[in-house]
Amino acid sequence: MKISVCTTNYNCAHALDRHLQSVFEQLEPFDFEYIVVDNRSRDMSWKILHEWATTHPNMTLLSKRCTMGEGREIAFHHSSANHIMILDTDVVYSNLLRRLTTTYFERFADLSVQSIYCGIFPRQQWIQAGGRRSLNTNEDVDLWMRVLKLGRMRWYPVPVGENLKEASAWGKADYMSGRYSKNERVLRLIRREWDLFKTRKVQRTDIQALMTANMIDLALASSLNLWPQHRIPQSFVEHAVEFVHDLKKTLAAESQRD
8 A cells, every 4th residue: 555644844843853753664664655845944844854855765845835734735736645644743653653554454444534643534535525725723623524524534532643742832722832933923823713713613513522423443542532622612702702812821921032
């Protein structure tokens, strides 16, 4: 089988070497290509990625200013395999990635399966669902819901690696990551709100219930837990208050740094 790893990167130099080493080590038994779109990183990311690309013929490096969703769709259009694997460049993958991939092709290769930090999608299902839209927030969930409508989406709530992002910047709080400058944090917070508006149907969906109803067990871990979505339904007023609070917190944090 062949796998196209499609991913994006922005200012993840702190994790890139470990990430790449883990991915190429764990996927070594498979015929795979690694395609990454760098979002014009301002740290040492490009240098690291370029060095890897020059020594790994199965790696394709692209550069474009883009959202995460757009970047992964660009990577997809440069891919060639019948299965697409989505990974994150700030995650260091364990041998669970190899075991997940092996089990997937043995038992679930006709389905789209999302574990924590890794999703595998048959190419035709990706195309039928319409691929990734230009989003930073909910870009993954947005596609999951469209694949689910095809009856082919399944979830396996087991982490297959370690996310090196600051705990304070997980999920909706990504805009607080130290990877971003002061102006970028504010812009990304505003962009988050736009993405949430664009995916408002997803926001009104009980995603946890859908995941639980469509969960599979690959028997790679001793037990399965609920997917760590932490999504709490909010009214328009509650969400607006949260946004104002987040904006004030962001501006206050940057003022203290100055």
